[in-house]
Amino acid sequence: MSVSIFYAILVTSLATFISRLLGAISSQGIKETSKLFKWFNCLAYATLAALIARTIIFPAGVLIDASYLSRIIVVVLSLVVFFVSKQNYVYPTVFSALCMAAINNYF
């Protein structure tokens, strides 16, 4: 590795904290009923959705080795479990892990 782990951790935490702190500072003059707040709310949800979609379709880490089809199957089945379980968050989440491990083990 070309850079020390210690400095990599420091740089990573600094790069992460900047966005959080700037958000906290700049939100001070914004009222929760304002249009600006509503707009930022939309930006936040859309950004999160983009992040999740990218994580599933163009993953980093170990998910790269799972086939595209297996990832899509797991996500679709998990959403089915989510709706069947009356929008419970735990069942589809646990199901997704078991399903992904099983698919990659047997296929």
Add this chain to the structure above:
Amino acid sequence: MINRQFFFKGYKSIFAPDSPAIALGCCFIAIGALLKNLGFNIQESIFSTMLTYALPGSLVMAESLLVGASLLNIFLAVWFVNARLYPMAVSLFPLMMHKNQPKWKYYFSCHFIAVSAWLIMKSNYKTVPKKQRIDFWIGIGSATWSVAVLGTFIGFYFSEYLNKDMMMGLAILNPVYFLCMMVGASKTIQITLSVILGTILGPIFYFLSPEWSILLGGIIGGTIAYFIGELNVS
């Protein structure tokens, strides 16, 4: 100081039936195992989670270290990936602002801005009086942060017992959990459209610029959703 009653009310949210604790913990187990494989020791792994406390940022740092990226490269890559935390903070802190609360609480607790804590707060803030929301938030943040640190610890020491299939299972768990929470939160036209457009545009923009895809997808998708929602109301 911090109101204990509301702090613990927030802290206990991780024990709720639909708590993100299991999903979050499993994801950080995967991170702990990944960091160990990269050559981190236990102190470095724990400090990485404590100081960063953002999954995508940790993943980007790990990938960058693997390919021998410079510190500047790591800084920029993590900043781009975690820039999503900015609109998340702006859309959360106005809900908690109260003139009788000291400013340090807000600056200190911004470190807890992460998807799981943010989604819990967004769905529960109305149950807490505005003055105490910041204490409630610090409770939620402390709880999810503790789970992340514990998960990293477990992942580091149990990584040799986890095979690749199990690691894949742990890795898919977090996006599925977040996806379900987002679908569950889609109760207005603006939020529903934001989620749908972000999901579509994020991967599309990946072809143009992998580094900027999340932000571009979020900004363009969120802005379109906002205007459509406003037109619909008027």
